Amino acid sequence: MHTVLQRGNSILAYALSVLACLTFLCFASTVFLDYRTQAKMNTVKVVVKNVPDYSASREKNDLGFLTFDLQTDLTSLFNWNVKQLFLYLTAEYETPNNELNQVVLWDKIILRGENAVLDFKNMNTKYYFWDDGNGLKGNKNITLTLSWNIIPNAGLLPNIFSHGQHSFKFPMEYTTSRV
Amino acid sequence: MDIATMFDDVKRMNKRQFLYQVLSFGMIVSSALMIWKGLMVVTGSESPIVVVLSGSMEPAFHRGDLLFLTNYPEEPVRVGEIVVFKVEGRDIPIVHRVLKLHEKNNGTVKFLTKGDNNSVDDRGLYAPGQLWLTKKDVVGRARGFLPYVGMVTILMNEYPKFKYAVLACLGFYVLIHRE
Numbered sequence: 001m002h003t004v005l006q007r008g009n010s011i012l013a014y015a016l017s018v019l020a021c022l023t024f025l026c027f028a029s030t031v032f033l034d035y036r037t038q039a040k041m042n043t044v045k046v047v048v049k050n051v052p053d054y055s056a057s058r059e060k061n062d063l064g065f066l067t068f069d070l071q072t073d074l075t076s077l078f079n080w081n082v083k084q085l086f087l088y089l090t091a092e093y094e095t096p097n098n099e100l101n102q103v104v105l106w107d108k109i110i111l112r113g114e115n116a117v118l119d120f121k122n123m124n125t126k127y128y129f130w131d132d133g134n135g136l137k138g139n140k141n142i143t144l145t146l147s148w149n150i151i152p153n154a155g156l157l158p159n160i161f162s163h164g165q166h167s168f169k170f171p172m173e174y175t176t177s178r179v
Numbered sequence: 180m181d182i183a184t185m186f187d188d189v190k191r192m193n194k195r196q197f198l199y200q201v202l203s204f205g206m207i208v209s210s211a212l213m214i215w216k217g218l219m220v221v222t223g224s225e226s227p228i229v230v231v232l233s234g235s236m237e238p239a240f241h242r243g244d245l246l247f248l249t250n251y252p253e254e255p256v257r258v259g260e261i262v263v264f265k266v267e268g269r270d271i272p273i274v275h276r277v278l279k280l281h282e283k284n285n286g287t288v289k290f291l292t293k294g295d296n297n298s299v300d301d302r303g304l305y306a307p308g309q310l311w312l313t314k315k316d317v318v319g320r321a322r323g324f325l326p327y328v329g330m331v332t333i334l335m336n337e338y339p340k341f342k343y344a345v346l347a348c349l350g351f352y353v354l355i356h357r358e
Contacts, residue, residue, distance in 0.1 A: 090258050102258035149259055149260075
């Protein structure tokens, strides 16, 4: 006859293989979906200062300040294999020092079930916009893009760019007043 | 099946059969090693699968979740990606998200990371005096995610006695069990 140990073993093995199979089906059912969508963004106030960066080199670096508007509806991105979206707003630009600079200015975690219709007006950035040097003053082409990293229940971790971006320029003069 | 009958199996084996059991045990160990080393070649990462050990990326990753990494040199690091990196003087690699990135014309990249669940960036975690990470610090970039599976590893590392018990039982079973 089958002992308790043998019965337990086969129940456990069967349960685990069913679980693995279901997890794989969950992954396979969502792996080819298109997770891109529209986002509208705009900058409101843009100034630049030249101050010492005590968190890094202590040299005087350009520090940008901006406020932004952001409108997007991400409800359609959620399905049974999206546990969380990690949204991030990136400023991308070129300076004489560096060919490519990417700075995340703001980010937000949206879990499944939370409100995914965003409409922000005149938001402050979450992180400081430090340049690596003095490349912000008079910089003519800073591109803001919204992207999201999809965290599934099980599966791939893609980083997706939204349709729609916004370009702006920094003023030619440093601001000396408090911002 | 009680212990006496289990040993009966061994008694009934001759020398040739016992050697065969030992060899098949060796096959299991070496094929596991081959799969691991093969994954290293395919993914280009020195550690293609890592277990999340801290809660600094919650709610995306919890303790005991499994991450699959790739580290292809031709794929550039970009902001918003989750990188696994090593810091001098720390044994355990850290899984955090890239927050800022500066790339020069000659291809050298420096970047700063932050954990989603941490309120400040990682400069405090880096080696003293280190302000940026570079490509050589990176172990891999997270591409796939599987929840809970790494819990077994954490249990084994936290309770070494449990680890030895499991290993002893498995080894014993493989040697004793007759196909």
